[in-house]
Structures are given as C-alpha cells and as structure tokens.
Ligand SMILES: [Zn+2]
C-alpha cells in the first residue's frame with residue numbers, strides 16, 4: 194500500500210510503500226502508523242502501491258480507526274490542492290477533516306443512542322429573531338419551495354454540472370435564491386454545500402437554508418471539537434442532503450454532490466488564515482469540476498478574480514436585468530466630509546432618521562497625533578506603531594500595549610478625534626433614537642436606532658429598510674494597504690448600502706468623499722462594480738500580480754533569487770534575510786507544474802526551506 198506519512202515537509206512529499214495485513218481491514222483513507230526513518234509516524238493509506246520499490250518492505254504497524262478519512266475522489270481533490278498551493282499532501286489531508294475525538298468513533302454504529310443524546314444541529318442554527326430572515330412557504334419539506342426567484346438567475350441551468358457561475362442577487366433575494374437553488378438541487382436527488390464566511394452571528398443565508406430544509410440540513414460551523422467531529426461523521430454517513438458551513442465545509446464528505454454555493458464570495462473569511470492559504474472559491478471550483486457538480490459564487494460585489502473570469506467568459510454570469518438592479522438599488526449621494534467625518538448634510542439626514550447605520554473605517558475615539566509633554570509625533574514606545582484612544586485609554590493599534598510616548602514616556606497626547614466611539618457620541622446628540630456601537634446581526638438587535646460600526650459590522654442579516662446608511666470616511670478606506678483593500682472597501686459599502694432598501698421605497702445612502710470621480714465611488718453610485726474591479730485587476734497586473742497567477746512566498750538559500758525565475762516564476766521580489774533569501778513570486782497557470790517540480794527538487798537539496806501558497810499581501 195502507498196502511504197502518505199504525516200510529516201509535513203516538501204522534501205518527503207511523496208508516497209512510501211508498506212505492507213498491509215489483510216486482518217487490518219484498512220484501505221484508502223485509513224489512518225495508520227508506520228515505521229519511518231527509525232521512528233513510528235502516523236500516516237494515511239493512499240491506495241494500492243503504484244511501483245513496488247526494490248528490497249524488503251516494512252509492514253504497517255497499526256490501524257488507528259475504522260473511519261476512512263477520504264475516498265479516491267476526495268484524494269484527487271487533496272492532490273490538486275497539494276499541487277496548486279505547493280503544500281505537502283499530509284498538510285492538505287489534515288486540513289480536510291476536523292481533529293479526531295476518538296470517543297465519538299466508539300459510539301458510532303450505535304446509531305439510536307447517538308441520535309437520542311446529541312442534537313445534530315448547532316444550537317445557534319435555531320436562534321430566532323434576526324430581522325428579515327427568509328421564510329419559505331413550507332418549512333422543512335424542502336421540495337415544495339417554488340422557484341420564482343431562481344428563474345431570474347438562470348433557473349435550474351445554474352446547477353449544470355461542470356459550470357461555475359457568478360450570481361449577483363438583488364439585495365432582497367440573497368437568501369431566497371440560495372434556498373431555491375438548494376431545493377432544485379435536492380429535487381434532482383443530489384446534495385448541496387452552502388459556504389458562508391463566518392459562524393457568528395449566523396449569516397441570514399445559512400439560517401434560511403437550515404430553516405427551509407429542517408432535518409435534511411446540518412450546520413457544520415462553530416461548536417466545540419466533539420460536536421464538530423461528530424457532525425463530520427454524520428455527514429460522512431450520508432445523514433444530510435445539505436451542509437451549511439464555513440471554510441472547512443468545502444471538504445464536507447458528502448456524496449452525490451450537486452452544487453457548492455459560496456455566499457458573499459468576496460468576504461475575506463473565505464480565505465484560510467494558515468498556510469496553505471487556500472481560498473474556498475478555488476477549492477470549490479476544483480471539487481465541482483472533479484465531481485461533476487455546479488459551483489455558484491454569489492456576491493453583490495465579486496472578488497477581482499471572479500470579475501476577471503466573468504469578463505473573460507471563463508465563468509458564467511447570472512444577474513437580473515440592469516433595470517431591475519437599478520430599481521432595487523438605493524439612492525447614493527456623495528458630499529465632502531467636514532471635521533471628524535461629519536457634514537451638514539449628514540446632520541440633516543440623521544436628525545430625521547429612525548434607523549441608520551454609520552460605517553467608519555476606524556475603531557475608537559481618535560488617533561494620537563502629538564505628545565503633549567515633549568511635542569514629538571505620537572508613536573508607541575514598544576513598537577513605534579500608531580497610538581489610538583479607545584474606551585478612554587491610549588493604546589497602540591499594532592501591539593496593543595498601553596500608549597506611552599516613545600520619546601519621553603508621557604501618556605498625554607493631542608488627539609485627532611474620529612472613529613466609531615467619537616461618531617457614536619456625536620450621533621447620540623443628533624439622532625432621535627438610541628445609538629449603539631455594535632453589529633446589526635448581533636442580538637439583541639439595536640434597531641430601530643443608529644448603529645455605528647466598522648466594516649466588521651457589515652454582515653449578512655437579510656433584507657432591511659434603514660432610513661439612512663452613511664459611509665463616513667470612504668477616502669480613508671480607499672488608501673488602506675493590501676492588494677484586496679479596494680475590492681473589500683467597495684463590497685463593504687455596497688453590502689451596507691443595500692440595508693437602505695430600494696430607492697423607490699426611499700432608500701438613501703450618504704457617502705463622504707472628496708474623490709467623487711474615483712472608480713470605486715462611481716461603482717457605488719451607479720450600483721455597478723465591474724469597471725472598478727477590472728481597473729483593480731489592471732493595477733495588480735502592473736504591480737506584477739496578474740489575477741489568476743499563483744503567488745508564493747518561498748524561503749530558502751541565497752541561490753533562490755536566480756533559480757526561481759529559471760523555474761518559471763514570472764516575477765520575483767527577492768529580499769535578503771538572515772542566512773538566506775525570502776522571495777515573493779508569481780507563476781502563470783501554464784508554468785505551475787514545472788515550477789512545483791523545481792521547487793520540490795530545490796527542497797530536496799535543502800535550498801527551499803518553506804513555501805507559502807497565496808500569502809496575505
Ligand atoms: Zn506598539
């Protein structure tokens with residue numbers, strides 16, 4: 194048998210062959226222990242050996258579990274992942290299922306006892322009371338849901354095997370179109386995975402699917418280790434037709450897959466935060482290709498990557514008629530900000546608003562600008578980072594230390610006021626209703642009233658009808674560093690703006706900006722994100738990072754600066770670090786296989802120490 198040893202190093206990223214005794218009753222996906230370089234290490238059986246090596250074969254020492262952690266089909270996906278992100282296969286396998294809780298395996302097979310003792314659904318899936326949640330006409334039956342909304346997005350064509358489609362839902366239909374697509378999928382006898390970007394608060398789309406499909410659906414998000422592992426085992430047993438979850442659910446062990454639906458595809462939560470930094474969009478597209486299912490990327494504002502592929506026709510687009518999109522969009526007005534992110538126009542609108550959301554890009558009460566004792570510019574004494582004032586205290590925004598002057602140690606600063614706390618303080622004197630610094634999705638709901646928050650407060654809470662949505666410091670959000678800053682800013686604004694409801698019902702959005710002509714601001718005003726996203730794609734390409742090219746951070750010897758371009762890297766940024774080189778490289782898809790082979794060779798001779806696929810830039 195070929196075994197992948199659980200030694201996550203590229204230098205040993207190949208199968209090793211062992212003898213498996215028949216009485217072990219193991220096979221592809223079994224977790225085993227094998228002798229490896231004089232030690233005993235864990236590993237997974239990949240299948241019958243390809244080439245039997247010369248010489249004496251060692252036996253597999255132990256089979257740990259009757260559970261098979263992957264089958265041949267899932268192994269193909271994990272191998273794709275290992276190649277795409279140049280990550281050891283062992284690391285990819287480990288990421289594909291939750292950490293084992295052995296005692297949960299012991300009770301498996303005693304089905305009745307398990308059912309009685311454990312609710313299969315996460316408690317949060319049943320919490321009630323979020324505004325505007327989608328109410329299907331006949332809950333828990335699944336199949337009786339009409340497809341009136343789905344028809345606007347291509348109907349059942351959306352589920353065509355082997356396709357990927359960007360769906361741009363009308364704000365009021367974000368949950369409904371997902372529920373109807375899952376219903377259409379289940380009606381054909383296939384199964385569905387719905388991926389949401391975060392677990393808490395439960396996104397409205399996740400809630401809508403769980404409520405619509407009752408016992409046929411399961412929440413695979415949040416919860417403790419025991420509950421997560423148990424749910425994974427139950428999914429694997431085929432107990433559910435629909436799985437709703439966060440990132441790891443893209444690997445959910447579900448047969449007969451019909452569709453993977455990614456809600457709010459642009460959200461940073463869809464990207465893994467440990468190496469390999471896989472994106473669920475890429476994994477879902479690969480999985481649906483391998484399993485002949487459909488992939489849907491649903492987003493009011495897509496990612497730059499999706500926009501580029503949709504423009505090129507590589508993925509399909511499903512959006513309602515332009516006229517319908519415009520009618521369902523709020524009226525967006527721009528005005529130049531005055532001091533502390535206020536304006537006379539904002540004051541006038543806020544005075545008569547019963548409900549409002551005000552979005553600012555900074556937390557806290559203000560930014561320390563100058564030390565009152567010595568007159569030096571304010572900087573953290575520990576890390577020299579910027580000092581902000583939050584809850585009445587000066588703290589470093591970078592390292593979180595108490596904010597004291599790096600020059601003289603004083604904690605008294607001249608503060609430039611602005612941020613969620615300061616805006617909330619001011620709004621409380623201006624707005625007629627209560628004011629809270631909070632997220633709209635949190636319970637208890639602050640509405641009606643005014644919510645002040647950062648981008649983190651903008652969540653999938655279902656349709657709302659706020660009197661006013663204010664984007665109070667758009668220009669500051671636009672100059673944030675990071676290659677994804679532009680698309681994230683626009684997505685946050687548009688998702689928040691949608692809370693104002695359609696212009697025909699008085700939906701109104703006020704944007705503070707001095708850059709009325711900026712493509713991102715124009716995208717918001719016109720309710721059309723694509724031109725801006727394509728301009729972002731061009732800017733990234735000019736900086737050496739063509740959307741669609743793979744980016745790697747490679748650490749190793751000083752030889753790397755020369756050997757990586759020869760291996761197929763289109764652009765290389767090499768930095769000398771202690772004892773070696775750190776390279777940031779971009780590789781076109783056509784050269785990826787050659788590049789990977791060369792990196793593995795370099796790893797074998799010790800020139801490559803570490804590779805991170807798609808690092809955070
Ligand atoms: Zn600091």
Ligand SMILES: [Zn+2]
Pocket residue numbers: 564565566567568569598599600601602603
């Ligand atoms: Zn000072």
